[in-house]
Amino acid sequence: MTPGVKLALGAGVVVGVTSYMAYVGASASWQYYLTADECVARAEQLADRRVRVSGGVAVGSLQVAADRSQASFALQGATARLRVVCSGPLPDNLAEKTEVVVEGRLEPSGVLRGDKLLTRCASKYEPRPPDARGGP
Amino acid sequence: MRTLGEACLLAAFVSSGFAAFACLAGAGLPDRRVRRAGTWAARISVLALTMVAAVLAWALAGRDFSFAYVAQYSSTLLPWHYALSALWVGQAGSLLLWAWFMGLLALLFHWQARPPRSPGSPRPDSSSPDLASPDLASPESASWPDAATCSVFGVLMAYVCFLTAVMVFAADPMAASLSAVREGSGLSPLLQHPAMLIHPPVVFLGYALWTVPFALALVALSSGRVDGDWIRQARPWALSAWTVLGVGILLGADWAYEELGWGGYWGWDPVENGSLLPWLTGTALIHGLLAWQHGQALKKTTLGLAIATFALCNFATFLTRSGVFSSLHAFSQSPIGWLFLALMIGLAVGGVVGVLRRRELLAPGRPLRSVLSREALVLVATLALLLLALTVLAGTVSTALSALISGRAVMVGPAFYNSVLVPVGLTLLWTTAMAPLLRWGRGPSREQKHWLVGSAGVGGAVAGGAAWLGVRQPVGLAVAGLAAFAVVAFAGAVLVDAARREPVWTARGLLAALRQGRRQYAGFVIHLGLMCLAVGVAGSSLGKREQGFRLTAGQTVSWEGRRIRLARVAQRELADRLVAEAVLEISRGGRLEATLVPAQHYHKRQQEWTTEVAIHATWSGDFYAILHSGTAEGELFLTLVDNPLMRWLWLGGAIMVLGTGLRLWPGARPAARWAGERQAEPGRRRARGGPVGKTKLERRTRHARLLNSASKPFSWRPRAAQVNHDTSITTAAGTRVDEALRFADDSPADRVGDRGRRDGGPAGR
Numbered sequence: 062m063t064p065g066v067k068l069a070l071g072a073g074v075v076v077g078v079t080s081y082m083a084y085v086g087a088s089a090s091w092q093y094y095l096t097a098d099e100c101v102a103r104a105e106q107l108a109d110r111r112v113r114v115s116g117g118v119a120v121g122s123l124q125v126a127a128d129r130s131q132a133s134f135a136l137q138g139a140t141a142r143l144r145v146v147c148s149g150p151l152p153d154n155l156a157e158k159t160e161v162v163v164e165g166r167l168e169p170s171g172v173l174r175g176d177k178l179l180t181r182c183a184s185k186y187e188p189r190p191p192d193a194r195g196g197p
Numbered sequence: 198m199r200t201l202g203e204a205c206l207l208a209a210f211v212s213s214g215f216a217a218f219a220c221l222a223g224a225g226l227p228d229r230r231v232r233r234a235g236t237w238a239a240r241i242s243v244l245a246l247t248m249v250a251a252v253l254a255w256a257l258a259g260r261d262f263s264f265a266y267v268a269q270y271s272s273t274l275l276p277w278h279y280a281l282s283a284l285w286v287g288q289a290g291s292l293l294l295w296a297w298f299m300g301l302l303a304l305l306f307h308w309q310a311r312p313p314r315s316p317g318s319p320r321p322d323s324s325s326p327d328l329a330s331p332d333l334a335s336p337e338s339a340s341w342p343d344a345a346t347c348s349v350f351g352v353l354m355a356y357v358c359f360l361t362a363v364m365v366f367a368a369d370p371m372a373a374s375l376s377a378v379r380e381g382s383g384l385s386p387l388l389q390h391p392a393m394l395i396h397p398p399v400v401f402l403g404y405a406l407w408t409v410p411f412a413l414a415l416v417a418l419s420s421g422r423v424d425g426d427w428i429r430q431a432r433p434w435a436l437s438a439w440t441v442l443g444v445g446i447l448l449g450a451d452w453a454y455e456e457l458g459w460g461g462y463w464g465w466d467p468v469e470n471g472s473l474l475p476w477l478t479g480t481a482l483i484h485g486l487l488a489w490q491h492g493q494a495l496k497k498t499t500l501g502l503a504i505a506t507f508a509l510c511n512f513a514t515f516l517t518r519s520g521v522f523s524s525l526h527a528f529s530q531s532p533i534g535w536l537f538l539a540l541m542i543g544l545a546v547g548g549v550v551g552v553l554r555r556r557e558l559l560a561p562g563r564p565l566r567s568v569l570s571r572e573a574l575v576l577v578a579t580l581a582l583l584l585l586a587l588t589v590l591a592g593t594v595s596t597a598l599s600a601l602i603s604g605r606a607v608m609v610g611p612a613f614y615n616s617v618l619v620p621v622g623l624t625l626l627w628t629t630a631m632a633p634l635l636r637w638g639r640g641p642s643r644e645q646k647h648w649l650v651g652s653a654g655v656g657g658a659v660a661g662g663a664a665w666l667g668v669r670q671p672v673g674l675a676v677a678g679l680a681a682f683a684v685v686a687f688a689g690a691v692l693v694d695a696a697r698r699e700p701v702w703t704a705r706g707l708l709a710a711l712r713q714g715r716r717q718y719a720g721f722v723i724h725l726g727l728m729c730l731a732v733g734v735a736g737s738s739l740g741k742r743e744q745g746f747r748l749t750a751g752q753t754v755s756w757e758g759r760r761i762r763l764a765r766v767a768q769r770e771l772a773d774r775l776v777a778e779a780v781l782e783i784s785r786g787g788r789l790e791a792t793l794v795p796a797q798h799y800h801k802r803q804q805e806w807t808t809e810v811a812i813h814a815t816w817s818g819d820f821y822a823i824l825h826s827g828t829a830e831g832e833l834f835l836t837l838v839d840n841p842l843m844r845w846l847w848l849g850g851a852i853m854v855l856g857t858g859l860r861l862w863p864g865a866r867p868a869a870r871w872a873g874e875r876q877a878e879p880g881r882r883r884a885r886g887g888p889v890g891k892t893k894l895e896r897r898t899r900h901a902r903l904l905n906s907a908s909k910p911f912s913w914r915p916r917a918a919q920v921n922h923d924t925s926i927t928t929a930a931g932t933r934v935d936e937a938l939r940f941a942d943d944s945p946a947d948r949v950g951d952r953g954r955r956d957g958g959p960a961g962r
Contacts, residue, residue, distance in 0.1 A: 064565045068573050072580050078620045079584045083591075086616030087609050094596050094606040113608060128834030129825040130745065150836075152457075153387070153807045164610075 092164065097138030100167065108169040114143060115162045123157050136163065136173070147175035154180055199264060202252035202371040209245035210365045212238045213300070213358040220351030224344040232347045236307065239354050243300035246361070250297050253290060253370050257283050262381055265372045266290060272383035274773040274802055279389050285397040286388060288518060288533070289370035294398055296360035298405040303353035306409055310346045310430070345416055345426070352412035359540070367533045386774075386800040386807045392452040396445055400472055403442025404510040407475060409434040410482065411507030414500050418551040423496070423558050428486050431503065433861055435486065439479045440857040446472050447850040454843075455810055462737075462846075465614045470593045471513030474586055478506045481582040484575045491637040492572035493562020497552050498579065500559065504548035511541040516593070567640035574635060578628040581621045588617040623675055626731055629724045630656075630683035633690035644696070648689030656682030668739075676735040680728045687721050719859035726852030733846025736818070740841035748779075749832050757839050759820070760784045764792075766831060775799040779824050779833050783813060795824035795835065819843040 093107065097116035100107065116136035123134040129151050136143040145163050155161065155178065165175030219235030226232075253266065257280050262268040270283035270290070285294045364370060410431040417427040449469070450462035463469060485499030518534035552559065565572055592609045600606035634645045634652070641649060660678030668674055694710040695703075711718060744756055748763040755761075764780040778796035782789060793811035800807065813820040821838035 064568045064570075064573065067568045068565060068576060071568070071577060075577065075580060075620065075624055076584065079581075079588070079617055082616040082620055083588055083613065086613035089616075090610030090612035091607055092610065094600075094608045127826060127828055128745065128747065130834070154805050156805075 097136040097143045098141045099138075100173070101138065101141035101143050101171070104167065104171050107167045110167060111165070112167050112173070113162060113164045114145075114173060115160070116143065118155070118157050118159050118161055120157045123155070125151065125155070132178070136161070143173055144171065145173045145175055147178045149176050149178065151178060152180040198252050198256060198261070199371055199373060202249050203369075205245040205248040205252070206361070206365060206369070206371060209242045209249065209296075209300075210358065210361040212245060213242035213354050213361055216242055217351050217355035217358050220347045220354060224347040224351065235347070235351065235354070239300070239303060239307070239350070239357075242354070242357060242361075243297070243304055246293070246297045246300050246357075249370065250284070250293055253293065254281060254284055257281055260381065262379070263374055264370075265374045266370050268374050268381045270382065270384055272381040272802055275381075275383055276389075278394060279384050282388075282394045283384055285401065286384060287370075289364060289368040289372075291397060291401060292360055292364050292368055292533075293370050295401040295405060296357055296364065298398075298402050299353065299357045299360060299408060302405050302409060303350060303357060306353060306434075307346065307350050310349075345420065345422065348416040348420070349409075349412045352415055353408060356408055356412075363533050363536060367536070380802075383802045386798070386803055386805050387456055390452050390456045392448045392455070396448040396452055399441055399448060400445035403438055403445050404475070404513070406434060406438030406441055407479060407507050407510050410438070410503045414503035415551070418500060418548075418555055421555060421558060423500070423555060425490065428490050428499075432483070432486050432490075435479065435483050435503075436857055436860060439476065439483055440854055442472065442476050442479065444850065444854060446476060447847070451847070455812070456807075465589075465592070465611045467516050467593050468513075470589050471509075471516040474589055474593075475506045475509040475513065477582050477586040477589070478502050478509055481579045481586075482506055484578055484582075488572055488575040488579075492570075492575075494565070494572050495576065495579065496559040496561065497556065500555075501548055501552055504544055504551075508541040508544040508548070511537040511544070515541065563638075566638055569635060569640045571632065571635045571637045574628045574632055578625055581624040581628070585617065585621045588621075589614065619672055622731065623672070623679070626676065626679040626683075626728065629727055630679050630686055632724060633683075633686045633721045634693075642693075644693045645689070648686065648693060652682045652685040652689060655685045656680075670739045673735050673739045676731050680732050683725060683728045687718075687725060690721065691718065715862075716860055719856050722856030722859060723853050724856075726849045726854075726856055728849070729845050729852055730849025733842050733844070733849055736842025737840045737846065740818075741838065743836055743838040746835045746837060747832055748835060749830075756837055758785060759790065761837065763833065763835075766827065766833060773801055775801070777824075777827065778809075779822075779827075779835065781811070781822055781835075783820060791820070793820070793822045795822040797824055797826070814844050816844055817841065 092111040092113050094113045095103070095107075095115075097114055100112060100114045114136060116138050119135035119137040119142060123132065125132045131146065131148050132151050132155060133144075133146045134157075136145050145165075147163055147165065159180050162179040163173055163175040164177040164179075165173050167173050216235045216238035219231050219238060223231030223235055253264070255261075256264045256267045257271050258277065260267065260271055260273050260280070262271075266287055266289055267283075270287045271280045275283075283290065285291045413427040413431045413434075417423045446469075449472070453464070454462040479502075482499060482502040485495045485502055488495040489499050515534045515538040518537070565576075567573065592613050596606045596608040599608075630652070631649070634649050635641055636645070656678035659681035660674040663674055663677040668677065691707065691710055691714075694714060695706040698706040698709050742757060746754055746756075746761075748754065748761075750763055750765050753760055753762040760783075762782040762784070764782050766777070766779055768775070768777050770776070776796055776798055778794050781793045781795070783791045783793060791813035793813055795811040796809040798807045798809055799805075808823060808825070811822045818839055818841035821840055823836040823838070825834040825836065827833045
């Protein structure tokens with residue numbers, strides 16, 4: 062067996078194992094990425110599935126536990142609202158009207174039980190408009 | 198001031214466009230005036246960009262809110278250093294910084310590619326007929342800048358023109374505020390962190406540096422001159438780019454670790470992935486350049502990687518600026534991201550076509566001789582890096598692609614990346630550990646085999662020791678074993694080399710081995726840094742523990758062998774924020790180990806809370822405290838995190854930077870700084886450099902020959918530069934240039950072997 066063939070076999074093993082691991086990882090972690098409207102519209106199909114949903118935190122809906130270990134709010138879409146209960150580390154800038162992405166499992170009751178909450182936080186490129194009237 | 202800035206921006210756009218055109222079109226013309234006009238236009242362009250950056254910095258420092266950019270990213274309450282950092286925080290400002298870096302690097306490339314100026318060289322005759330020939334080029338010569346340098350410079354200036362055009366037409370940093378603004382928006386509190394002061398410019402500098410190897414590869418492909426010349430020029434730029442981008446990524450990780458308040462430093466976020474992709478392909482590129490230089494292998498892959506790495510830098514910009522990808526980081530919907538995507542697609546298509554067009558010139562030089570050779574290892578490592586890059590790319594674009602193809606957006610989570618990282622990462626660590634004890638072109642020597650076995654034994658023993666200490670994860674044991682393997686293999690390589698120099702191991706032989714093989718050992722130091730980083734990643738990923746607590750002042754809890762006492766709670770008010778902090782006393786075995794002060798800051802202007810974590814870092818791990826909130830009754834909610842071996846991660850990064858510094862530190866003058874010098878006739882150097890036999894090179898060579906003829910004639914190891922000089926000077930009669938270059942960075946052992954073969958002597962031991 063020439064060195065080239067030996068190397069090709071070794072490379073084949075690396076590619077094979079990596080492909081298998083990629084398949085295993087993708088199977089375990091894939092999820093639908095939806096807007097709040099899409100999630101509400103397809104709630105029955107998505108029940109008990111892992112989803113990732115984007116939307117805005119509805120005004121007047123945000124409640125954060127005293128130890129900041131849990132938050133509940135309504136995720137506002139263009140036409141529909143999705144109820145969310147989220148556990149785990151909460152971003153500092155979680156606030157009403159903030160655009161967020163919630164990852165978790167959609168319960169049959171239509172509540173999204175989130176375990177990961179992302180906000181568009183370190184807004185480098187789209188800051189809030191400057192104050193034309195004066196200081197804080 | 199704003200008008201001055203606008204005028205300078207426009208001037209930069211026009212002059213960079215002219216510079217690119219003049220250099221690219223003039224490269225093929227015999228008349229040097231077009232090229233030189235292009236060079237001057239480039240200087241004007243960079244000067245104009247410097248002026249634009251200065252105007253914006255002045256406006257930020259003076260909080261001149263008549264600039265829309267200043268009003269968006271600064272405020273009167275912002276400390277001056279963060280106000281200045283706003284220069285690269287916004288879209289337009291970061292583009293300006295990138296373009297400015299790009300222009301400066303283009304000039305630096307032009308400067309460093311100049312041929313050496315000899316004191317005795319005559320002024321050229323401008324009427325010389327040999328205007329297009331690079332052979333006799335000098336700074337004063339009629340043919341300088343030569344065609345290849347001019348083309349590369351033209352490509353670099355074309356990219357400056359592209360970036361400037363984006364600013365002029367889509368993201369103007371000099372735009373005026375639409376209304377009178379008394380107070381700006383200020384900088385997001387999360388970005389007010391020391392790492393964020395330098396993270397963006399370092400990443401942009403990394404992207405800019407990757408443009409140089411790309412331009413060299415592009416010119417090599419388009420001209421068909423795919424010999425060793427572009428490799429020699431590309432390597433230091435590629436290594437610098439790799440290190441700078443790596444440092445930028447680590448700074449971003451440090452920011453995430455300290456500022457986001459969750460004890461993690463990497464989340465496989467699209468933006469993080471965007472910067473990781475060019476780093477991965479760039480790593481493969483650096484090794485591909487080595488394989489090409491030493492083994493005449495991986496030629497097509499290496500050229501493709503140079504183009505792909507630059508294309509991925511543009512893809513990273515598309516990720517952050519298109520608004521297509523959801524990320525932890527903020528994006529805006531902006532058309533400029535699509536410009537970068539179009540450029541990336543164009544580069545990818547053009548690169549494939551170019552490589553296919555030159556495929557005959559890029560055939561492998563020689564077959565693989567051993568699977569235990571460095572070429573084989575580089576092939577495996579390149580494959581692993583490309584697999585990881587493809588995985589990261591597939592995961593990153595999975596959402597957009599699935600939505601495009603099936604109409605339903607699907608995305609993969611961190612488990613996808615982590616699953617692939619295990620086999621690929623272990624393969625990379627294995628190749629990294631083995632590398633010092635292998636040779637180019639053939640299998641290991643007897644001594645090297647002994648050290649390989651010994652290194653494997655030590656690695657196994659360390660893995661066993663780790664298991665005995667309680668490490669149960671196979672990946673953790675493998676990383677520990679491979680890290681120990683790498684350290685012993687590195688020591689073995691140095692000692693084998695030293696033993697070849699002196700019959701008995703002596704400090705002199707050891708120092709000689711380290712000094713003369715500095716550049717190669719610097720590469721192995723970088724490998725050790727990677728090992729160190731891997732230990733940190735494995736330790737902190739596999740052994741992380743965290744626990745939430747509710748504490749009142751004076752209360753003590755025990756956790757992970759430590760006693761944690763909440764000594765007091767304090768509140769204070771600063772100009773721009775309110776601060777609530779908890780003072781925690783951490784003790785172990787009855788001895789006070791550290792006092793940590795995690796805090797919550799309320800930023801008045803932004804009306805936002807930020808978590809300021811407190812970290813007690815030791816070599817065994819980070820003790821990380823997060824203050825979440827408190828009640829009016831004085832009860833605090835905290836999370837404590839034990840992150841094992843985190844400091845090794847940062848140390849690994851520092852070692853990699855050190856290794857790069859050692860590698861790039863100027864040593865003996867490279868044999869062939871430019872093509873003309875290599876191809877010049879043997880007598881030319883003497884005519885310009887002084888009397889025959891009195892050059893530094895000739896003195897060193899003669900001295901070495903005298904020394905070795907007295908002791909060990911067969912074991913003379915010339916310095917790399919000497920070999921190059923000898924070879925390059927004597928190869929004017931037709932020896933291939935890349936043959937001469939191949940020895941530039943060979944290990945001393947390889948050089949002995951190759952020299953032995955060339956001389957008909959022993960082919961190394």
